[in-house]
Amino acid sequence: MKRNTKFVLGGVAGFVVLIACTVAVTLAVSLNGRNRPFSDDSKTSREIVDQIRRLMTDPEAVGSAIHAYLITSVDAHQSEYVAPADKRIYYVSSFSGSAGVVVITAEKALLWTDSRYHEQAEAELDLEVWTLMRSGNSGVETYQEWLAKNLEPNSVVGIDPKLIDSSSYQSLSTYLSNAGHTLKSIEKNLVDEVWDDKEPPHYAEIVVLPYKYSGRRVSEKLEDVRRELAAVGAESHIVVALDNIAWLLNLRGLDIPYNPVFYAYVIITPSELRLYVEQPTRITAEIVSHFTEEGVEVKVFDYSLVKSGLAEVVLENTSGKMLMSGTSQDIFEAVPESRRLIRTSPIVLLKVVKNDVEANGMREANIRDGAAVIQYLSWLDRNIDHMRITELSGARKLGEFREAQDAFRGLSFEAISAVGSNAAMAHYSPNEGTALPITRKEIYLLDSGGQYWDGTTDTTRTVHFGTPTDSEKEAFTRVLKGFISMGTATFPTKAPFSFFDAMARRALWDAGLNYGHGTGHGIGAYLNVHEYPPSIGSSNSEPGMLKNMFTSNEPGFYQEGKFGIRIEDVVQAVPAKILGDFNGVGALQFYHVTMVPLQTSLMKIELLTKQEIDWLNEYHERVFRNTDPVLERLNDADAREWLYEQTRPITYECSSI
Known part of the structure; x- marks a missing residue:
């Protein structure tokens, strides 16, 4: 299908993509959290909180009594997104967001969460039991401030040391001590x-990531890590972040939904590579052969033996420092203070700066994924008038289109997948009880992504299949202008x-x-959809943007109770095509990896500059050129025709801003 560059903006509803800075969570309860989200549905949130309160004074559970108990949203590896067995805040409160802190005292039950989840939390919590603390809002105390000010003198605050990173633990301990209180580690998790009826963890198959996708052998990666350790004066390193481990070993799993990782620790010494893994039998003969082919010998131990393994390494290497990065307080305490070196893991920067094979894979995966999103939006546009398609059934249909793509994982x-007022909740995801129909009357925000052998995708588009209001178009266009500003x-x-x-x-x-979430996050190569750095926010600067970093570009706007807008592309930092190089520092620009059209019928064209229009037309031409062949191979003529309409060039009108 050839392009006809003489077309200008027409009357067919176009489509826009908007992306959010965080992964979605399902709104899994009805009003005010009175329906339990887990199998143990005989208990209300109030009953669970009361049971925890009784344990707070039970000597068998906590030793001497505690006056407040903290519950965090992470797992033992400080993961941002966790498996169902680690969703303790969800179990206790019915709040399903990915970030939060709970404080339970004899009289109060409080939840802190950030602006992404304020509306969601209010809908999910039983507000007769819970107090919602809207983090970031003016006048709202942090949980540290609240504890210091509201506890009786000489109070004791308890926490599971496995579920808080050592830096946060030490900081909180000092803060509470200065206020006359004490932080105490509680080995028994009171929620557990x-x-x-808590279900046991699910351990998925661990698979080998072939060299054609990784682009670098384990032996080469290990050599890089050891070189970086020596440069900072470290002899050994305990690796706790699950994506760091998966990247280092060129392995993938699925112990946490949507995240291709597996539960493990790694200890690196000058002569050993130790792997501590849940169910060591998962390290199959194929994986052992993989290690041999990749040029490394890996000693495999049971996951539960990691602290004794740390003790062995410390004993064997009598004077060398162990680099510790992002460990739980529990792991932190297993290494003597004199032997600790607290620094960011060298794996972090090695992982986020993609090699050429990974970078090419990310581009290819986004082309195929873009074709799937185009198929879905085309299908919606054809069918919403005569089919009842909801936020939930639509999301499932999109999954079918992705599943048909090559290398899908x-x-x-x-x-x-959010319509109208639901889109105003930045990280809303539908379920059977909340899903609204997708129609031509309201904005539809779709933030979604796929895992492929060669890359990970994260795309947001905001569309309106009917006639958007003037205010919706202006908000969308201002979000678009910010999106183009960063992207160019x-x-x-x-x-x-x-x-x-x-x-x-x-x-x-x-x-x-304004909008309340960050503007961008790093993205893994067939790894976690959130990978840091980059972390584009108001105060983040280290280490700065580097060549072959991949980040999201996702500004948004949300009008509570009415609509939400977000546009998100994955972008790659590449050498810039300019004469100067910033006095030898080097010049970079972004290449938009995401391949999905932006809906021109949602734009106020008069608010766009000629440069913005030129960029948009060039981007749409590239989207068409890359995705049309994929749609042709899939024999989807309808999607090809829809793509053709959506990527028509638009003409410049006199700008008013």
């Missing part, structure tokens, strides 16, 4: 103690991440508008 997160930036190597955040917000700020 009352969780009667699963979804990268649960789709944020030229910048020096190591430019601070906060630079990009300000660029993405400028057009919204000009109208007194």
